[in-house]
Amino acid sequence: MATRRKAKAKAGGKQKKAPNTKAAGKTARKARSIRKKGAKKAPLRPASPKKARRTAKSAGEPTPVTERVPKAFKPSPGRTAQPVPVEQRIGVVTHYYGHLSVVAVQLEPGATLRVGDVIHMLGHTTDFTQKVESLEVNHAPVTEVAPNDDFGLKVTEHARQHDVVFKVRS
Numbered sequence: 001m002a003t004r005r006k007a008k009a010k011a012g013g014k015q016k017k018a019p020n021t022k023a024a025g026k027t028a029r030k031a032r033s034i035r036k037k038g039a040k041k042a043p044l045r046p047a048s049p050k051k052a053r054r055t056a057k058s059a060g061e062p063t064p065v066t067e068r069v070p071k072a073f074k075p076s077p078g079r080t081a082q083p084v085p086v087e088q089r090i091g092v093v094t095h096y097y098g099h100l101s102v103v104a105v106q107l108e109p110g111a112t113l114r115v116g117d118v119i120h121m122l123g124h125t126t127d128f129t130q131k132v133e134s135l136e137v138n139h140a141p142v143t144e145v146a147p148n149d150d151f152g153l154k155v156t157e158h159a160r161q162h163d164v165v166f167k168v169r170s
Contacts, residue, residue, distance in 0.1 A: 089108065093123075101158075102154055119168065124160070134153070
């Protein structure tokens with residue numbers, strides 16, 4: 001008979017644990033979120049009638065000309081006006097090599113660039129002027145480049161693709 005009882009107990013499978021009696025009696029509460037109170041704004045006060053009367057001008061009084069028109073700028077007598085340098089667009093930056101500080105420039109037809117020329121590079125975040133000190137074609141130094149040459153130009157500041165190159169004439 002003892003063998004039958006063991007067989008019946010095994011056939012029943014695992015029994016589930018009885019739930020904890022303390023936790024079963026209570027219901028779970030949600031934690032309340034704590035909100036910070038916003039800063040109080042000062043109440044809007046209507047403008048006092050006295051201030052409104054003081055600032056308002058009567059329609060019959062015209063404003064003097066000296067108050068309406070700003071004074072003209074007069075340069076100091078010791079300074080003379082310097083001529084603005086004229087710039088000619090000569091090309092566009094096609095690539096920038098950051099580790100060498102060199103740009104590859106594609107010159108426009110009819111433009112030339114020589115060592116000693118002053119150039120102005122202008123772009124979205126680029127704006128500087130420098131003197132051309134080094135020009136290279138196929139890793140060989142040259143003194144002048146033409147529109148068909150693939151050349152590198154040593155620059156003093158960071159440049160980017162599509163920056164425009166101008167030759168400055170003073």
